[in-house]
Amino acid sequence: MKHLERKIREKQQIRERILKAALQIAEDEGWTAVTIRRIADAIEYTTSIVYSHFDSKEALLDELATGGFESLSRQLQKILSKERDPAQQLRKLSEINWDFAVQHMALYNLMFNMGKPKNPGAEKGMELVQQVFKSLTGKEDVQEYVLNWICLRRGCIHTMLNFNYKEKGQASPRSSKKRYMSFIDRFIQSIL
Template identity: 30%
Template sequence: MPSESRRERARAERRELIVRTARELAEAEGWEAVTTRRLAEQVDYSQPVLYGHFANMDAIAAAVALQGFEELAVVLREGRAGDGLRGLAKAYLRYAEEHPAMYDAMFVRRTDLVFGATETPAVLRQAFAEILAAVTPHVTTDAETATEVFWGALHGQATLNRGARMRPEHRQARADLLVDLFVVPAVDGG
């Protein structure tokens, strides 16, 4: 009989396989192609095994989204370290463009993930903290609210860019203008 830790490892590996396969399938064919039936076929487990790990497709999408927030926090940190608020904005928009299925899992698909509350998962808080750290030096108002406004504007640009709803040749100009609106000019001491 397998040991308890061995069973736990096998369970964790199955769960990771399900999440990885859902992500790969969504990236290749879109989230509409990701169903429990299709996932079960892809991972070679029965649907009841999937349901033993996840309550439903929303829970699977939430697990994918959590991975995305881990990635996004790193991308935002690197962008912020490279060029402050401007670098962070570019990094955010680039991530959304390069990972559309992941971005959908994080921000478009329905999940039970809660933002801005005590039960918000740590990885969501980390990604928000990166945006907050970049916005805070540039605002004289409530930094968290300003961060939500900045983030909302980035999300709007990412979504509208992807849907080809705005002039594609002006993507960079829009991102630059957003940053410029947040950057408080230095006040001369004299």
């Protein structure tokens, strides 16, 4: 029995190493550099070992995106359980998205900028956001508000993180976050 438990544990550890290696390659060189061969080389196993865990690169990317959406949804749920004011909920949801993007830029880009198909974790997060907007506006149909928030949030994050502080002498992530949050605050004020 212990032998079987050890085998299961080892298999899970290899799977985690594969995911971690894919993320590291993406962080260092971008998602186009992530290949099964590169992952296998990084973890010092054969490509067949990687394929024994994931049928394809796409399956591996889907699992990474799913894990990212689940992590973000847990953070969103935690905020919603602690904060009761809908305006503050939306502000904190926006801030969590910024912090997640800064801390996990490659993963954030995979989740939001690479045309990933609908993901159950993303849908769960959207349901939470819709509830916040319903509470904030007192309206049932909040699609336009949600779409505006998504465009503002994703546009600001993408622009500020990809263009602002990558160049030497440009704004830091901290000052960019402050500017981002001022946009969010103005958006919230416009719908109150």
